[in-house]
Amino acid sequence: MSGASKTVSTTLWSLVLFATLAVFAATLYTIFVVAPVEKQMGIVQKIFYFHVPSAYAMYLGFGASALGSAVYLLKRDARWDALGVAGAEVGTLFCLIVLLTGPLWARKAWGVWWTWDPRLTTTLLAGMIFAAYLALRSMGNAGEVEKRFAAGLALFGLIDLPLIHYSVQRWRGVHPTVITGKGGGLESEMYWALGLSFIAFTGLAVLLIWARASAERQREEAARLRFELMHR
Amino acid sequence: MHALIAALVLACTLLISPAARAQDTGAEPEAASGQAEETPAEERATQFVGVTGPEAESIPGxxxxxxxxxxxxxxxxxxxxxxxxxxxxxxxxxxxxxxxxxxxxxx
CATH class of the missing domain: 1.20.5 (Single alpha-helices involved in coiled-coils or other helix-helix interfaces)
Structure with a gap:
C-alpha cells in the first residue's frame, strides 16, 4: 500500500471509529434513559437493543466471509481470503454474543436458558460452521488446499443465514417476532434505541472486519517472507 | 312385505338413534374438558402477559x-x-x- 493511500485509509478508519464511539454513547443513553421499560417483561427487555443488532452484525460478518471466500475461489487473491478470515472471526464473535445474551433474556421471558427453537438451533448451527472454518484456518500456516476447503465451508455456512432469518416465519417456534412483518412493533422511543444500536453495531462490525483483514494480510506477507528466506 | 320391512327399519332407527345420541352427549363433556386442558400448553403465545403480585420479580431482571x-x-x-x-x-x-x-x- 502506498504512503498516500495508507494515510487516507488511517484517516477514514479513525473517522469511522470516532463516529461509532459517538453513536454507541447515544445508543446507551437512548436505551437506558429515553426508551421506556417494557410493560410485560420489565427491564430485562432492554437486552433486545444489543441482542438483535448483534445478530445483524453476525450476518454482516458471515456475509463478508462468504463474499471473500467466493471471490477468493474465483481469483485466488490473498486479499479476498483475508476478508474471508476476518468476516468469519468477527461473525463468530457476534454469534457468541447472540448465543449468550439470548439465554439471559430467555431465562426471564420463557423460564428456561435454552430451548431447541428453530431460530436458536439454526443460529447455533451457523456458529458451529464458522467455528469449524476458524479451527481449520488456525492449524498453523494454511496452505492453498486448506484455504480453498475453508472457503467452501464459508459458502456452506452462507446457506444457513436465510434459514435463521426465515425460521420464525416458516416453522413453529417460540422466538418473538416483534420487528418482523407479523410483529406488533415497538414504541417510537424503542425504535430510536434499536435504530441507533443498529448503526453502532454496523460501525463496530466494519471496524473489526477492517482491522482483522489488515492483520491477516500482514500475516500473509510474513508467511511469504518466511518462504522466501527458507528457499534462499 | 316391503312396507313391513320399511316400518321395522324406521322403528329400529327411531329407537336406536336417541340412545346413540345420549351416549354421544355423555362422552362430549369429557373430550371437551380434555381439549381445554391441552390448549394453553400447546398453543404458541401471541402476547406476553405480566404477572402481578409477589411472583412478578421471582427472576431478577x-x-x-x-x-x-x-x-x-x-x-x-x-x-x-x-x-x-x-x-x-x-x-x-x-x-x-x-x-x-x-x-x-x-x-
Missing part, C-alpha cells in the same frame, strides 16, 4: 440485564486485546524477517 451487557463489552474487549496482540506479533515478525532478508542480501 436487573441482574440478567447487567450480565448481558457485561458479556457484550467483555467479549468485544477480549477480542480487541487478541487482535492487538496479533498485530504486534505480526509487525515484529515482519520486521525481523525483513532484516534477515536484507542481511542475506535479498532485501
Amino acid at each position: 436487573g441482574g440478567l440485564l447487567l450480565a448481558a451487557y457485561a458479556v457484550v463489552w467483555i467479549l468485544i474487549f477480549l477480542y480487541l486485546l487478541r487482535m492487538r496482540g496479533l498485530q504486534r506479533q505480526t509487525a515484529e515478525e515482519l520486521e525481523r524477517l525483513s532484516a534477515e532478508l536484507r542481511a542475506s542480501g535479498g532485501g
Whole structure:
C-alpha cells in the first residue's frame, strides 16, 4: 500500500471509529434513559437493543466471509481470503454474543436458558460452521488446499443465514417476532434505541472486519517472507 | 312385505338413534374438558402477559440485564486485546524477517 493511500485509509478508519464511539454513547443513553421499560417483561427487555443488532452484525460478518471466500475461489487473491478470515472471526464473535445474551433474556421471558427453537438451533448451527472454518484456518500456516476447503465451508455456512432469518416465519417456534412483518412493533422511543444500536453495531462490525483483514494480510506477507528466506 | 320391512327399519332407527345420541352427549363433556386442558400448553403465545403480585420479580431482571451487557463489552474487549496482540506479533515478525532478508542480501 502506498504512503498516500495508507494515510487516507488511517484517516477514514479513525473517522469511522470516532463516529461509532459517538453513536454507541447515544445508543446507551437512548436505551437506558429515553426508551421506556417494557410493560410485560420489565427491564430485562432492554437486552433486545444489543441482542438483535448483534445478530445483524453476525450476518454482516458471515456475509463478508462468504463474499471473500467466493471471490477468493474465483481469483485466488490473498486479499479476498483475508476478508474471508476476518468476516468469519468477527461473525463468530457476534454469534457468541447472540448465543449468550439470548439465554439471559430467555431465562426471564420463557423460564428456561435454552430451548431447541428453530431460530436458536439454526443460529447455533451457523456458529458451529464458522467455528469449524476458524479451527481449520488456525492449524498453523494454511496452505492453498486448506484455504480453498475453508472457503467452501464459508459458502456452506452462507446457506444457513436465510434459514435463521426465515425460521420464525416458516416453522413453529417460540422466538418473538416483534420487528418482523407479523410483529406488533415497538414504541417510537424503542425504535430510536434499536435504530441507533443498529448503526453502532454496523460501525463496530466494519471496524473489526477492517482491522482483522489488515492483520491477516500482514500475516500473509510474513508467511511469504518466511518462504522466501527458507528457499534462499 | 316391503312396507313391513320399511316400518321395522324406521322403528329400529327411531329407537336406536336417541340412545346413540345420549351416549354421544355423555362422552362430549369429557373430550371437551380434555381439549381445554391441552390448549394453553400447546398453543404458541401471541402476547406476553405480566404477572402481578409477589411472583412478578421471582427472576431478577436487573441482574440478567447487567450480565448481558457485561458479556457484550467483555467479549468485544477480549477480542480487541487478541487482535492487538496479533498485530504486534505480526509487525515484529515482519520486521525481523525483513532484516534477515536484507542481511542475506535479498532485501
